[in-house]
Amino acid sequence: MRHKTEDKNGHPPPMQSEPASFVGTSSDFSGQTDRDEATAPDAARAPRKAPGMPPGKRAAAPDHKGRLLAATLLALACALLPLRASAANLVVSNLSGSGGVVGALTNSGVLAPTNIAVSGGLVQNPDGLLRIALANAGSGRLVVTGAATLGGGLEIAVDAGFTATGQSFEFLAATDGLGGTFDTVSVTGGAFTANLTKTANGGVTLTPAASR
Numbered sequence: 001m002r003h004k005t006e007d008k009n010g011h012p013p014p015m016q017s018e019p020a021s022f023v024g025t026s027s028d029f030s031g032q033t034d035r036d037e038a039t040a041p042d043a044a045r046a047p048r049k050a051p052g053m054p055p056g057k058r059a060a061a062p063d064h065k066g067r068l069l070a071a072t073l074l075a076l077a078c079a080l081l082p083l084r085a086s087a088a089n090l091v092v093s094n095l096s097g098s099g100g101v102v103g104a105l106t107n108s109g110v111l112a113p114t115n116i117a118v119s120g121g122l123v124q125n126p127d128g129l130l131r132i133a134l135a136n137a138g139s140g141r142l143v144v145t146g147a148a149t150l151g152g153g154l155e156i157a158v159d160a161g162f163t164a165t166g167q168s169f170e171f172l173a174a175t176d177g178l179g180g181t182f183d184t185v186s187v188t189g190g191a192f193t194a195n196l197t198k199t200a201n202g203g204v205t206l207t208p209a210a211s212r
Helices: 064-080
Strands: 021-031 089-102 104-118 122-124 129-135 141-144 148-150 153-158 169-174 178-180 184-188 192-198 203-210
Touching (some): 153 192
């Protein structure tokens, strides 16, 4: 007897890679994503049959108010679904806020983390910009499980009331080390210079100093 997971030729079904996804709070997100019904739970996609309907019979089409309510509920459900990429790598053109990326992340736009964790490695392309906010209480932070390959630009956005010069802030950490360098480093919002140091454990620290 053929196992129910095999096809008619006795072959097991093909393996499917888990898509990358971002789950968290983002004020600005755009990139290559798949956010259609394929990401919805099976129960949400299955056709519904009205209770008590005989087999082969279809429920009557809803009236205008019913269709409006259904459309509103569908829009709400889609808004609550995680943002998912169509492949194992999430390529973003804009991502900011806090949360986690399940899978690899490629930045080809603006990445502005408040506190973002990436579980599959990071690549910043030459057209990518990492924007780190800096305040007396701390800085934006990006933590990568895997390797981080740097490129493109780094922008340090200094808070108007910032006074903590001389302190060091680790804004990037990668468990499997760092590769590459930022092509450009700029400071906005204050007269400071950004002194960057790569640490032995795969981190990058920022020590701001007042410009003379």
